[in-house]
Amino acid sequence: MHSVRFTAETSSNGVLERDFIVGEVPGVLWSPVSGSDHAPLVLMGHGGGLHKKAPELMARAHENVTTWGFTVAAIDAPGHGDRPRTAEDEQVRADLRQAMLAGETERVESISVHYGISLAERAVPEWQATLDALQKLPEIGTEAPIGYGGGITLGTAIGIPLTAIEPRITAAIFGGGFFVHEALIEAARRITVPIQFLLPWDDEHVDRQSTLALFDAFASTEKTLHANPGDHRNIRWYGLDHGFLARHLGRVGTSPA
């Protein structure tokens, strides 16, 4: 079993940022400078083509640390960020670019779906190994409640199969903006933990009904769908329930700092 190897450390605005590696997977851990023993741990997935320190992810991570005192972890998905791309990664990206330029929407969807499945098959065990290693850190341990902090698109395409097989995750934020396929629907049917699902109402390429079917599939008795107008690339969220993870990760009764 791999351990967490810290490679860099910095801090700003009360947030400690530590880069790490588990096996060959690079990640980053954000936590309060003032310490965070056994605070809830939130796993965040980045969007397709992005990486563990994408600005939008960083902003959400900082908010989770400064508002709720959570620890937040993110890792690069296979072929993303600081990770090497395999021949398959390169081929898929070339095919996808070509299909998009040619306006072949069905081929774009088919390639995206297959690549998403391939990425999730590789990323899920990587998240589990990362979680194993993080739980060996004394400040996290096995007592820290764990949530998946999601993010839309690829973060959800990986997060759903991860949450479906990972009993340590007890609440999850997911979202739309990617092509939904049958294996994801089936994984959603196995998920029973509380879910917050963010739907960009006017996604340019993704059929809205397929995403609504995904929300419908979650077996969770407690789930919330939140939709605002816009495409996942330009959406502005408002009226969001920012206390969702805090309520479900055992910070009931706490309020924003």
Place this chain on the structure above:
Amino acid sequence: MHSVRFTAETSSNGVLERDFIVGEVPGVLWSPVSGSDHAPLVLMGHGGGLHKKAPELMARAHENVTTWGFTVAAIDAPGHGDRPRTAEDEQVRADLRQAMLAGETERVESISVHYGISLAERAVPEWQATLDALQKLPEIGTEAPIGYGGGITLGTAIGIPLTAIEPRITAAIFGGGFFVHEALIEAARRITVPIQFLLPWDDEHVDRQSTLALFDAFASTEKTLHANPGDHRNIRWYGLDHGFLARHLGRVGTSPA
């Protein structure tokens, strides 16, 4: 033009409750005991078969008064609460009961839609006359920002056509749980103010797609769909944005007391 005639007054938990009549329409006004000069005014509609002091409506009204300092007004819809039923009201109720007992779902929907249209045609001018009269009260006046506080089912079937033609309403909460018809979709297309829309995800009788089409129809650039599992009769809402009206009725920056 009618005036507000107060008929009874009581108070509990810091909330002043005043029954009133405008013309032949009985209503109730809730406001802080400590006074509420020109505070935002929230209009609340009750559900089908219910009345202006239904428990769920009362609870929301009290929350609006005590948390945000709003004034809240509710009136009985035609044929509801303290109002006499016309021969049409009695006939429709008898027809509806019969169709439900016989399990004639299409006839239930047809009767409900036509009755909803009839109620809205009568209720919209009543709400406007009530608003005219309330604005003549010195503690409200024409300065108080006005929102529609909705409620699902009938409160929305009346609130949508009201908001579509009433420029004094600058934000509205609507919700599902009733049969959507084309005239409502057309009214929604004329609405541009910020909307919060509450969807019971598993309504027993109402087609989910028709309600999603209604949300889609609002021309508002700012609109939020919020769905939780359940039928409108037994739904438990959570993760709601309770500050929606406060933000849009000019109480920006205020926080719950």
